[in-house]
Amino acid sequence: MRRTTLGALFFGWLYGVPFLLIVGLIRRYTLPTFATRAEAEHFATVTDRYLGTALGLNVAVPVLGLLVAVMLRDRYWRTHFLGALAGMLLFLAAYGIAATQSAAPLIGTVPPALEPVPEVTVCIPTSGGRTCPGG
């Protein structure tokens, strides 16, 4: 029972983290153009969630699994979660390489939208500064 739980935790980390990382990085690198800014922001939020979850699970699962395996005195899974700590560093390194290759920050970049930036239509003259046309 506890062996299967630890195994599920381990394989969830082993396959889940790279899955989320790959999906998140593809979403971030392709930067599709959206019709409205709201859509673009929603896309960016979901992408951030993919990458953030991947990073969070990458750190949390090996540490948690190691703690549980040590508490349960499970030698097999203790060794494997120690290995997972090394794998965690590899995943972080992969993320770091992706971050240095990317022009924009991986988390917090909003893709372009076709919707124009709202124009300021009311002109307020400032003393000593700009003057308004016709006034």
Added chain:
Amino acid sequence: MREASYRTTALVGLGWLVTVVTAVIAGAVQSAGEQTCDDATSWCLTPGEAAVLGLALASPVLLAMILIVLVLAGPFARRLPSAPLAGTLTAVVAVPVAGALGGLVLVVAR
């Protein structure tokens, strides 16, 4: 040193293939947007059609990768005590092996 089981090692290696392929498809489909071919003047592929076409073109490579993983899992399982480690290394090594085989095929077929 204990040997890893061949079956688990091969399964872990194949699991890597499945994970990476599904992640690439999921990422590509999600970021494809909502392009339609309704107002296309010349030939046009919707993201879904492009995904199917890409998968069809990649299928020989995937088949070769599966076979390479099944073959390499044996020696890796014999030399390493842990099946997850052996399977992961099998999948990692299968990539350059598949690349080298693909290059060889291109050179021979020329």
